Amino acid sequence: MAIAAGTPAFKRSNRALFFGGFSSFALLYSVQPLMPLLAGQFALTPAQSSLALSVSTAALAVSLLLASALSDRVGRKPLMVAALAIAAALTLACAAAQNYGQLLLMRAALGFALGGMPAIAMAYLAEEIEPASLGWSMGLYISGSAFGGMAGRVLTSVLSDFWSWRVAMAALGAAGLLAAWEFWRSLPRSRNFRPVAGGWRALPDGLRLHLSDDGLPWLFALGFLFMGCMVSAYNYIGYRLLDAPFGLRQSTVGAISFLYLLGIFSSVWAGRLADRLGRRGVLWIMIFAMLGGLLLTLSDALPLILAGMALFTFGFFASHSIASSWVGRRAQAPQALASALYLFFYYLGSSVVGWLCGLLWAGAGWPGVVALLGGCLGCALLIALRLRHLAPLPSAMPMVVPRAAN
Template identity: 65%
Template structure:
């Protein structure tokens, strides 16, 4: 095992790692979420309800959630860089295949496989950063990775919306697949091999023992539940804000609705800002505050004016990425071996929330429109706030 110390912010290795992770975060989230603003188009082309069209996204996040558990465990044995690179390459190829899907069943099938393949990066990336980066720089590094994810999610949504407005959703998805191939190449050439290769190949705790260890911890199970609630609320917000803005009283175009995803730029800033703030003040003192910002933004979207909806969505986006940055780095600091499994469980719950809550709120939208969606998401975020306040009582070592 390499015995060199952890990598500090500002070093050449730190810059290489963050460059690679920026491409990794971009690729996974651009490919995963490029169909989100296309849901109204899929509903029109394939004669679907809003809940049915949401399956194009929900099935991917569901299978990704399952894959995360296995990928985090396997990466400890066969190599983190190899798993992550293969994940990005496979995801790009499957996205290209989606552009040529003959019908909606085939499209959903390809998106099922896409989720399985993309599961090879997020949990492994979190574990890689937790092992390689020194503790005092981990919040910043995790925030930069999440910023890359935010940029990817934004780019995928905006590009697919604009291209589909002038061409078709198939062309839009194909362009994102090509971008994914380039991102995979940049990732492979930029990321240094793990300096803990010996740890990755060592026997270590088994899957069952690792699960028992993490679930017996005083704080980790609460962070896992929090991730379910956070992502479920955030994806639901963006899933159905498109329907809200396309319909009365707004009547915006597909391109205009897609540009709402530019608010992800706030997430790029807030993830890094919250990561640095948590490194300085402690995660227990930051998490509940940024969750409050997300809840406040959600409530503002109830107003029937475009500026209010945009402002509220921006506040919710800021609060979400800040919360996710703090919570995910807290898992990295608190978890013991197998650390990648802890990251995998966190992200399993994260994407499970995306699938379950994102799908369920489709039915809420159909029956009670936007006020019903806000009521459900507001209740879930209130529960998340209660969990964040409970986490303040954890021992100082985990803060």
């Protein structure tokens, strides 16, 4: 039996997944505003300092596929709780890193641990929430991610400005442990989960099934492009605003992450709009919003740069909410693997495009970064327009299966 909107279980599941998304993104992206500080302390180039984030997202991308197969055997909730607790503990350990190599090793381990959260959360929602409310619930989960990404960045920026980056990481790790406890306390156990036979041996068959679908590979490509653009823009806008002619303080630059509040609104709004009007008719408009915001950041006027980042952020979270819920609606069993594939490409885009933008920053500055990201969004727009003509797949509705122990 699916969880219906307005029920106590619906409220508990949305609260838990909000906390889960909050903690995951806060722990993962808290290092982003610290990149200039790490570059100064460890004598790194911008591309090298970006590895503190890229190694985490690359490890996360690999771990997602493994975690999805494991969750199909052992259940959703235990793996998600373990992922959040281990990632928080590793963030505490990062505060004691003696050199950059140690920091990278622990950040990679953190990314690998977090593989037990994002795709499984999407699969949990697709299995447990009634189809008519899935877009809303997915939007709430992503809004928690947006809030976590904002809070993590702002907290580390302020604490590192007044104390040190080590104090910032320790504080965030402690907050992550509290979020893991609340997630464990609030999330209802799975009622529609059924273990998938075959375990790891079923992984190749699942990959072939999802990659041969007419729509899913294009949605996976959108995830790659969306996250590559989002992370790259926030990676290097900080360098731009710290340099002349702006010369802003570290805490002031970190405050740009308050724009993530727009994502909290836009992900829920876009999810509910897509539930009413259809994903095909909304997605391409949100990509245009991202592209328009990106072009505004080419201005030398700080208000226009901030307006551009605001529009870009609004469009990103709306686009991601639509695409990720579309995967949940279209995918057939094993659904956790479909979600994992989407997020595999999503975080792979973060690593690959983020690293390439580091090279372009060194040679062409912000205009070079914008040129690459604009090309990525142009490709995303073409894919979205193609998906407008994708035939619905009736069997892709989330499956309601007999109750099983979790």
